[in-house]
Amino acid sequence: MQEVQRIQDELDDRFGDPPKQVWHLLAILRLRIRCRELGIDQIMLEKRQIVIRFAQGFRLNPTIRQNLSKTYKNHWFAADHVRLNIESPRILDFVEDMVEVIGKALKSSLQLQKAKP
Incomplete structure (x- = not known):
C-alpha cells in the first residue's frame, strides 16, 4: 500500500491533480492489494x-x-x-x-x- 501511495504522491507532484480516472485506477490497485492480503x-x-x-x-x-x-x-x-x-x-x-x-x-x-x- 505504501508503494501505491508513493506512486500517487509522485504523480501529484509531477503533474498536479491527475484526472479522476487515474485516482480510480489507483483505488482499484489498492483494492487488489488489500484483497490479496485478506485471502x-x-x-x-x-x-x-x-x-x-x-x-x-x-x-x-x-x-x-x-x-x-x-x-x-x-x-x-x-x-x-x-x-x-x-x-x-x-x-x-x-x-x-x-x-x-x-x-x-x-x-x-x-x-x-x-x-x-
Whole structure:
C-alpha cells in the first residue's frame, strides 16, 4: 500500500491533480492489494451481482456465514465465495467496504478452524 501511495504522491507532484480516472485506477490497485492480503482471489461482475471468490484454503465458517446473512440480507454467503447485490451507484466504495467485512469474517473463520481440536 505504501508503494501505491508513493506512486500517487509522485504523480501529484509531477503533474498536479491527475484526472479522476487515474485516482480510480489507483483505488482499484489498492483494492487488489488489500484483497490479496485478506485471502480474496477474485472479484468479478456476474448478472448484476458482484462475486467475490476466496483464495485456496480460505473458507467462511458456517456460523459466521449465518451471522453475515442476517446482517446483510440482500447478499449470499457461501463457504468459498460471496455474491453481493449492487446496492449503490458508488460500486467501488461499496466493494471496498464489503471486502473489509469479508476479510474480518475470513480471519475469524481461520481462527475458529485453528482452535478446533
